[in-house]
Amino acid sequence: MQDNTINQFEQPMETPKNPTEKEKIFDAKKIFSTVALVILGVIIIATAIVVALKLLEKPNEAPTDDNISTVTPGPEPEPTVPEKIDLQLALNQWVTTQPHAANSGVLIYDIDNDEIVARHNEDTKFRIESIYKMFVAYEGYYRVDHGQWDGSTRALNWNDFKGSPYTISLCLDYMIRYSYSSCAENIWQRIGQANLQTIYNEKGYKNTSIAGITSTPADLTKLYQQYWNHSDLSEESWKKIKDSMLNQIPATKDTTYARNWRQGLPSGFSTAIVYDKVGWYGDGNGNWYYYDDAAFLVFPEVKKNKDGEKKLERHYIMIVLTKNTSPKELVKLGRKIEEAVKTADNY
Numbered sequence: 595m596q597d598n599t600i601n602q603f604e605q606p607m608e609t610p611k612n613p614t615e616k617e618k619i620f621d622a623k624k625i626f627s628t629v630a631l632v633i634l635g636v637i638i639i640a641t642a643i644v645v646a647l648k649l650l651e652k653p654n655e656a657p658t659d660d661n662i663s664t665v666t667p668g669p670e671p672e673p674t675v676p677e678k679i680d681l682q683l684a685l686n687q688w689v690t691t692q693p694h695a696a697n698s699g700v701l702i703y704d705i706d707n708d709e710i711v712a713r714h715n716e717d718t719k720f721r722i723e724s725i726y727k728m729f730v731a732y733e734g735y736y737r738v739d740h741g742q743w744d745g746s747t748r749a750l751n752w753n754d755f756k757g758s759p760y761t762i763s764l765c766l767d768y769m770i771r772y773s774y775s776s777c778a779e780n781i782w783q784r785i786g787q788a789n790l791q792t793i794y795n796e797k798g799y800k801n802t803s804i805a806g807i808t809s810t811p812a813d814l815t816k817l818y819q820q821y822w823n824h825s826d827l828s829e830e831s832w833k834k835i836k837d838s839m840l841n842q843i844p845a846t847k848d849t850t851y852a853r854n855w856r857q858g859l860p861s862g863f864s865t866a867i868v869y870d871k872v873g874w875y876g877d878g879n880g881n882w883y884y885y886d887d888a889a890f891l892v893f894p895e896v897k898k899n900k901d902g903e904k905k906l907e908r909h910y911i912m913i914v915l916t917k918n919t920s921p922k923e924l925v926k927l928g929r930k931i932e933e934a935v936k937t938a939d940n941y
Contacts, residue, residue, distance in 0.1 A: 676906040676939075678704055681712040684934035688927045689714055697917035701811035702931065705822060705909040712931075716811040719801060720915035721884045723873030726807050727769045727778040728817060728888065733790060734766045734781045735831045749780045770838035770871055773855065811913040814888050818911040822890070839869035839890070858921035859887035859914055862928015865936065867892040874921075886915045887924055893935055905939040 681702050689695045699715035710716075737743040745763035753759050754768070762784075765777030782790060782804075791804050799816065802809040824832045842855040860868040870889040876882040889912050896905035912931070914924055 672904075673906065675706045676908050678707045678709060679711060679908075679935055679938040681931055681934050684930045685712040685714060685927075688930050691926075692919065692923065694916070694918045698919060699811040699913070699915045700927070701815050701911075701913045703815050703819070703911040705819075705911060706906075710815075711910075713811075716815075717801065719808045719810055720886070720917065721807055721875070722809045722814065722886055722888075722915060723807060723875050723884050724773045724775070724778075725809075725814065725871055725873040725886055725888050726804055727773065727775075728814075728821075728871050729790065729794060729802070729804050730778050730782045730785070731766055731770055731835070732817070732821065732827075733785050733793060734762065735827055735835065737785075738762065738766070739826075739828045739831055743784075749784075750776060767834060767838050770835065771842050773872065811915060814913045814915075815911050818888065818890065818913070822909075822911070836869050836890075839871060840867070842870070858885060858924035859889055859912065859928045861921075862925040862930075863891065863932050865893060865941075866932055867894070868928075880920075882916075882918070882920055884915075884917055885919055885921050885924065888913050891931075893939075896939060896941060899940045901940055903940070908935065 685700055685702065689698070689700075692698060696715075699718050699720055700712065701710060701714075701716040702712040703709070704711045734743070738745045743762055745761060745766075747762050748759055749762050749765045750760035754764065758764060760768075760777065762781065765774070765781055768774040769778040769781065785793075787805055794802060794804065797820075799809075799813050802813045821832075821835065855872050856868075856870065858872060860870045868889050868891055870887055873884070873886040873888075874882060875884045891908075891910040891912055893908040893910075895907040899905055914927065916924070
């Protein structure tokens with residue numbers, strides 16, 4: 595008997611439907627969008643690669659008119675320090691003319707360039723005579739500036755040749771300006787001789803004996819550097835010190851040779867300004883056992899030299915210590931040094 599029952603697992607297959615026009619259009623759009631996105635992605639990646647390669651290549655590109663800066667450079671800044679001048683040859687020429695060259699010591703220090711520019715026996719000890727007063731004066735000014743002393747306090751019981759009382763301040767001036775020993779000794783005693791030596795020992799003045807009146811050109815240069823910097827003195831005191839070293843006239847009406855404070859090194863300069871402290875010991879008849887000068891030299895600025903160039907102001911420390919040498923010989927040394935500076939700057 596024929597079983598007409600249809601097996602539940604044998605369902606008749608559906609006949610597939612043909613896609614409609616609308617479905618066809620939708621599928622095409624889908625494919626187009628996908629392809630467009632892929633192409634766009636490729637373009638973006640390619641562009642990024644090209645840009646990266648260009649950036650990597652750029653430092654090695656040869657300069658062109660387009661990438662060269664067209665900014666015009668400004669003028670070079672003017673120097674603030676004058677060029678160094680070597681003064682050793684000028685000093686050597688003077689030394690060869692001196693019969694007592696072995697008994698002389700010279701040091702020339704260029705303050706602007708912080709350099710020694712000429713030297714002769716700079717570490718040899720010499721008698722410094724009244725230049726010892728510069729050690730005393732610095733400590734005296736220090737004590738007045740720092741309130742340890744009152745400058746108006748009377749130092750000596752008599753008055754000066756003008757009738758003014760000898761105060762501490764006046765003595766600090768006169769021990770430099772007129773090399774007045776009574777003032778120097780009074781101030782020294784107030785400080786204490788041993789104490790003053792200790793003060794300078796602690797500052798590194800190992801070749802100086804203030805009580806022995808001896809030092810070296812090197813130690814005196816160190817002292818003058820201390821004066822020039824005057825970091826622990828007031829500007830008012832420094833102004834007074836410079837005036838004492840520059841405006842030195844005979845302390846009395848006596849204008850004899852022995853009272854001419856500026857007869858040595860300062861008289862050798864006509865262009866430079868010379869701030870000086872002299873020290874000497876002689877017999878009053880023209881025989882000089884010791885003659886010393888310790889000075890600051892200031893060569894003024896030259897607006898235009900022979901070449902039309904500007905030359906800056908120059909500053910030097912010059913120490914000259916001699917034995918059995920006339921101050922006239924120091925005049926010759928001063929002229930030689932000034933000539934060397936003026937030649938180098940083409941005055």
